[in-house]
Amino acid sequence: MRVLVTVSGTLAMCLGAAILSNAVAWEGEPPPPIYNPYPPGILPPDLNSELARVLREVDVIEGRALQRWHALTPPVLTGQPPTLQGTGTEAIEILGELMNYDKTISPNENVACASCHMPYVGFSGPIPSVNLTMVAYPGTAHFRAGKRTAQRYPYAPFFPVLQYNQAQNSFFGGNFWDSRATGYLLRNPDAEQAQHPPVDTQEMGNPDTACIVFKLSKAKYRPLFEQVWGKGSLDIQFPGEAEDICEIPGGAAIFGSNTTPLRLSPEDRLRANEAFNHWGQAIDAYEQSVQVSAFSSKFDAYLEGTYTLTADEKAGYDLFRGRGNCNSCHLDGRSTAPTPPPPQGTAPNGQDTGAAALTAPLFTCFGSSNLGLPLNPRDAIYYQDKPDSFGFTANPAGFGFRDLGLGSFLRSVAAPNPNSTWTQFAPKSDGLMQTSSARNVAMTPSSCPTTEAPGPYFQKEFFHNGYIKSLKQLVHFYNTRDKRGYAFNVTSGHCPKGTIEKVNCWPKPEVPNNLDMTIGDLGLSDHEEDLIVVFMRTLTDGFTRPYANSDTYTGACKTGGSAATQGNEFLIPTPPLPPCSAGICDVPPVPGPLPIP
Amino acid sequence: MNRLHVKPASVAAVAGLLISNSIAGQSTAYKAEELPPAAKAARVHITQGPELESAGDNSAIIRWRSDNPGGTDEHYGVVHYGTNPRELTQTAKSHIRLNRSHSYTIFRVRVDGLAPRTTYYYTVDSMEANGKGDGVKSVVKRFTTSGAIS
Numbered sequence: 001m002r003v004l005v006t007v008s009g010t011l012a013m014c015l016g017a018a019i020l021s022n023a024v025a026w027e028g029e030p031p032p033p034i035y036n037p038y039p040p041g042i043l044p045p046d047l048n049s050e051l052a053r054v055l056r057e058v059d060v061i062e063g064r065a066l067q068r069w070h071a072l073t074p075p076v077l078t079g080q081p082p083t084l085q086g087t088g089t090e091a092i093e094i095l096g097e098l099m100n101y102d103k104t105i106s107p108n109e110n111v112a113c114a115s116c117h118m119p120y121v122g123f124s125g126p127i128p129s130v131n132l133t134m135v136a137y138p139g140t141a142h143f144r145a146g147k148r149t150a151q152r153y154p155y156a157p158f159f160p161v162l163q164y165n166q167a168q169n170s171f172f173g174g175n176f177w178d179s180r181a182t183g184y185l186l187r188n189p190d191a192e193q194a195q196h197p198p199v200d201t202q203e204m205g206n207p208d209t210a211c212i213v214f215k216l217s218k219a220k221y222r223p224l225f226e227q228v229w230g231k232g233s234l235d236i237q238f239p240g241e242a243e244d245i246c247e248i249p250g251g252a253a254i255f256g257s258n259t260t261p262l263r264l265s266p267e268d269r270l271r272a273n274e275a276f277n278h279w280g281q282a283i284d285a286y287e288q289s290v291q292v293s294a295f296s297s298k299f300d301a302y303l304e305g306t307y308t309l310t311a312d313e314k315a316g317y318d319l320f321r322g323r324g325n326c327n328s329c330h331l332d333g334r335s336t337a338p339t340p341p342p343p344q345g346t347a348p349n350g351q352d353t354g355a356a357a358l359t360a361p362l363f364t365c366f367g368s369s370n371l372g373l374p375l376n377p378r379d380a381i382y383y384q385d386k387p388d389s390f391g392f393t394a395n396p397a398g399f400g401f402r403d404l405g406l407g408s409f410l411r412s413v414a415a416p417n418p419n420s421t422w423t424q425f426a427p428k429s430d431g432l433m434q435t436s437s438a439r440n441v442a443m444t445p446s447s448c449p450t451t452e453a454p455g456p457y458f459q460k461e462f463f464h465n466g467y468i469k470s471l472k473q474l475v476h477f478y479n480t481r482d483k484r485g486y487a488f489n490v491t492s493g494h495c496p497k498g499t500i501e502k503v504n505c506w507p508k509p510e511v512p513n514n515l516d517m518t519i520g521d522l523g524l525s526d527h528e529e530d531l532i533v534v535f536m537r538t539l540t541d542g543f544t545r546p547y548a549n550s551d552t553y554t555g556a557c558k559t560g561g562s563a564a565t566q567g568n569e570f571l572i573p574t575p576p577l578p579p580c581s582a583g584i585c586d587v588p589p590v591p592g593p594l595p596i597p
Numbered sequence: 598m599n600r601l602h603v604k605p606a607s608v609a610a611v612a613g614l615l616i617s618n619s620i621a622g623q624s625t626a627y628k629a630e631e632l633p634p635a636a637k638a639a640r641v642h643i644t645q646g647p648e649l650e651s652a653g654d655n656s657a658i659i660r661w662r663s664d665n666p667g668g669t670d671e672h673y674g675v676v677h678y679g680t681n682p683r684e685l686t687q688t689a690k691s692h693i694r695l696n697r698s699h700s701y702t703i704f705r706v707r708v709d710g711l712a713p714r715t716t717y718y719y720t721v722d723s724m725e726a727n728g729k730g731d732g733v734k735s736v737v738k739r740f741t742t743s744g745a746i747s
Contacts, residue, residue, distance in 0.1 A: 164620055167634055168671040169726035184622070321698055328670075328696035365670070365694070421620045482658055482705070484651040517674065517691040517705040521650060521660075594709060 034142050035388035041572070042383060043143060044129035050555065051110070051138065054126050055103060057552045058112045061119070062101035064549065069094050069224055084228065089285075092228050096286025098221045099279060105215050106140040106204040107247045113197060113204075113283070116150040119549040121460060122440030122540070123153035123292065128459035128558060132570050134380040135466035139203040141249040144394055146202045147381035147403065148177050149466045154541065155362050155437040157190040157288035164422055171406065171425070172366040177433045177464040178405045179368060180415040190287060191280035196415075198279075201251035202384075202394055210262045210272040211246035212279055214238050229278045236268045236275075253391025291548040295360050297439065298538040303333075303360075309538065316535025319524065324478070324532050328518055329369065330438040333361025363438035363539065368406050369516040370431030372481055372509035374492045375402075376465040377574040397581035402596050403465065404511060404584060406432040411587045423589065430591045431511030433464045442471060442537045445553035452533070453566040456557035465510075467492070469567030471536060473502050475529040476564065481506050482520035493573030501571055503564055512594045533563075634725070635697055637668040641731045647676075647721045647738060650705060654713040654744040660705045661721055663733060670695050671726040674704030682718035682737050690724075713744025 036043065044050070075084035075091050084091060099105070103112040116137040118126035125131050130138075136146040161183035162174030175181035175193035183189035197203040198212045206212055216225055217234040226233055239245075245261050248254070255261055264272060286292060301307030309317060321327040321334065377399075385398035395401050407430030408414040410422050417423060441462070442451055448458035452470050462468040468477060480486045488495060488505050495505035509515060524532075541547045579585075580596040646661030659676050666672070672695050677685040689708040696702070704723055711717065718739045723731045 163622055166620065167727070168669050170671045321696075325696055325699070325703075327698065328694040334698050367671075367694075369692070369694075419622045422622065482651065487651070487653075489653070512709070514692065515707060516693070517658075517707060518693040520705065521658075 032141075032389040035144060037386045038134075038143075038380065038383045042134050042378065042380060044127075044133045046129050047127075047138070047143070050127045050129060051115070053555055054115055054118065055110065055112075057118065057126075057554060058101050058103060058114050060552055061114065061549045062098065062103075062112075065094060065097040065101060066220065069098065069221060074227065088228075091224065092282055092285040093289040093291065094286075095221065095224050095228050096282035096284065096289075097291065098219075098224065099216075099283055100286055102215075102219065104219065105198060105206070105212055107206060107211075107249050108140045110142075111140045111204050113194070116197075116203075117153055118552070119292075119547065120443070120445040120551070120553040121458065122443035123150075124460060125150040126553070126555075128555070131459050131461035131466065132469065132567055133378055135376060135378055135461060136202070136380045139200070139249075140205045141202075141388065141390065141392075143380075144202040144205070144249075144384065144388065144392070145380035146200065147379060147395075147401075148464045149461050151175075151177060151434075151436060152440055153287045154293045154440050155364070156193065157188075157284050157293060158362055159189050159364075159366055161187055161189060164425065170367055171422075171429065171432075174434070178409040178414055179434055180409040180417075182418060184418045186277060186280060188281070188284055191277070191284040194280040194283035194287075195276060199250055201249065201392060205249035205251070206246060207248055207250040207252065207255055208246070208260050208262045209276045210236075210238075210260070210264060210269070211242070213272045213275040214242045214246055214262070216275065216279065225275075225278070225282075228282065229275070233271070233275055233278065236271050237265065238268075239263050249390055249392070251390065251392035251394075253387075294541040294545075294547055296541045296544040296547065298540070298543045300360070301544050302538070307543070312531055312534045313538050316531035316533070317538075319528055319532050320535050323528075324475075324522055324524060325518060326438070326478075326532065327363075329365045329367065329435045330363040331361060331365050332363060364435045366435070368429070368432035368434050369518075370405070370433070370509070370511055370514045371463070371477075371519065372431075372511075372515045373463050373465055373467050374507035375510040375574060375577070376467040377492055377572055378570065379465055397583065398578070399575060400578045400581035400584075402510060402580045402584055404430045404591065404596070405464070406430075406434075407591065408584060411589075413584055413587055427589050427592050428514055430513050430596070431509070432514060438536060439539045440541055441539065442533075443540045443542070443547075443550075445555075446550065447553060448557035452563040453558070453561040455559045457559070457566075458553075459558055459567070468502075470563040471533045472529060472563035473566065475524075475532045476502070477506065478519040479522045479524045479529055480504075480520075482517075484521075491574035491577065493571050500565065501568060507574075511591075511596060513591060513596070634669045635667040635695070637725075638664055638666050638731075640664075641666045641723070641733050643721075643733060643735055644701065647719070647735055649740040652740055652742050654742055655709065655711050657708045657711060657717070657740055657742060658705055659708060659719060659721060659740075660703065661735070662701055662703050663723065663731075665695060665697075665700055665702045666723055666725075666731040666733075667695070668729070668731070669726040670697070672702075673724050673726070674706040675722045675724055675730075676706045676708055676719050677722070678708060678717050678719035680715060680717055682739070685718060685720060685737070711742050713742050716741045 075086050075088040078085050100113045117123040138145050160173035162179050175189040181189045181193035199206050381395050382399050384394035387393045407426045410426040444458040448456050450457045451460050462474050468474045490507050492507045495501040499505035585596045641664050643663045650658040650660040673690045676689045678687050679685045691706040721735045722733045
């Protein structure tokens with residue numbers, strides 16, 4: 001439905017006279033031209049067919065969720081305070097699932113939340129060729145795209161509200177790579193996270209949060225929404241032009257700075273805001289459910305005593321919490337009172353022999369760090385420096401863009417920071433990205449049983465900018481980033497002759513400040529790196545019971561090559577970089593002590 | 598109702614006081630896996646190093662291993678350095694996270710902004726996130742940056 005049959009006076013008042021001449025009166029007309037500011041090779045050649053493939057898979061899961069809903073024994077609202085007794089929990093989880101796989105929420109009905117987060121890859125990016133090339137996934141307006149990889153859903157609901165911890169002088173919690181979903185209002189970062197992509201100009205791109213509510217009011221599962229959140233929760237008098245306005249992607253010039261182009265009465269706006277909060281809360285319920293955060297890995301079985309790690313898995317685990325030091329941030333829930341080494345205790349090499357302190361460790365400390373990833377010149381964000389047909393430009397700075405992560409958020413550059421007392425900490429937060437749970441980092445479709453070449457493998461992308469393409473490379477980066485002779489003062493694509501990027505050449509960090517030095521020269525052998533990869537596979541859900549909807553992948557696997565150089569054939573030379581954009585690096589308090597190059 | 602009536606000026610003054618004395622959204626209450634700082638070690642000995650891990654024209658990495666100092670998980674290695682061994686007036690610090698299940702800690706500090714082909718002298722220490730030092734004693738050592746002869 002991309003139709004604007006009539007343009008009423010109300011709509012004209014709402015959007016101004018400009019829309020009368022520029023409007024999307026597209027019935028019978030061709031759709032807007034494809035936005036393609038990218039040089040050849042940035043958009044993968046199979047992009048359209050892969051987007052269509054994922055949408056088909058999304059529809060399969062949506063169909064299953066509808067069946068679950070129809071089979072659900074309706075909960076009974078009873079008690080004081082009123083509670084949906086019996087199946088209330090399942091009802092809100094199914095509601096969140098139905099929303100998550102609902103492509104009709106997007107303006108062009110071509111993007112669901114799940115389009116960038118499919119279960120068979122632990123809810124990370126589902127398109128191998130995108131993971132190899134443009135890094136960020138296309139949104140509803142083809143082909144706008146974001147700037148970072150799709151973070152995994154599982155265990156995100158367990159992150160606390162973002163807080164500045166004065167004892168540790170550090171931030172903990174929040175959702176997103178830059179922690180910008182703080183949870184300050186709903187007291188739930190995951191629920192607030194779910195509110196961002198639907199109105200992100202480069203993702204779903206709704207121009208108004210009320211557009212999501214408008215579409216929920218027409219959804220098949222509206223009765224379930226009203227059952228969970230109450231009768232009348234979607235009874236909103238939307239203007240006749242709502243459908244037309246909601247089909248124009250956010251950021252379009254005709255909206256100007258107006259973030260509420262749907263004209264609603266104050267009462268209806270309040271109701272729409274409340275329903276949009278319920279959108280986030282229901283999706284959070286789904287993500288926290290066993291459908292997503294399953295705690296069903298080999299490692300969980302090991303903690304329960306029902307699985308014995310193989311010799312390689314155990315050796316990898318010992319390295320993970322030993323010389324690899326991975327569990328300093330990816331906490332494994334071991335005893336915090338280690339047995340000391342001889343002669344005081346019995347632990348060899350000072351390794352922990354204590355019992356597990358947590359039965360369901362999350363493999364994150366909820367913190368953030370700057371690991372020193374090089375700038376990835378394939379990232380689609382750098383090329384979106386020209387306006388699209390709606391007059392929207394995602395990144396006017398082009399290659400002047402620098403991703404300062406948490407620091408940019410604290411300065412309200414990336415998103416509004418709700419706490420001005422945090423702004424002072426921006427310089428020491430530049431380059432920091434959230435420590436994701438290590439759980440499910442290795443999850444792939446069963447048809448492509450590994451992330452690693454020669455496979456058959458599923459091509460994933462790792463870290464916030466997708467620079468790393470295999471788990472072998474990920475561990476090798478931690479192990480050798482600073483190793484003597486490996487660190488070069490070059491950008492990606494310019495490693496010296498005789499070296500191999502990601503093997504024995506690491507380009508310089510994008511953000512030189514606040515580098516985390518817990519890692520960088522771990523002294524692990526090649527085989528020891530491999531063992532840590534083996535261990536990480538024990539963190540994949542679906543071992544003790546099937547992982548819901550992990551059977552839906554219908555794409556192909558890749559084969560050949562080696563994990564160490566996986567994806568290197570797609571490296572491109574970073575162009576000469578202009579200085580960091582003033583809109584990023586000149587915003588006080590400015591980055592320091594080193595300037596951002 | 599009168600008790601709730603506060604003059605706007607008073608509100609502003611109170612709000613200012615609150616902001617100046619605290620950081621909104623701070624927390625000293627620990628949740629989930631975020632634990633209170635570990636007990637601080639009585640004395641922290643360096644068991645290996647400090648030594649130069651690597652040096653370029655304008656930067657160097659200094660490394661040492663000590664007992665696990667305990668205290669805040671968020672920790673910093675500190676290098677005091679200068680070109681005169683009696684005037685180590687410059688400071689570099691790098692973040693690491695302590696591993697509570699380790700009896701030892703490896704500190705690594707990046708020292709940037711150095712001059713090529715120059716000898717620097719240094720001592721090291723480590724400190725908690727709040728700046729409280731671990732009381733590490735280290736001898737004065739030295740390293741020389743690389744670089745072409747100009």
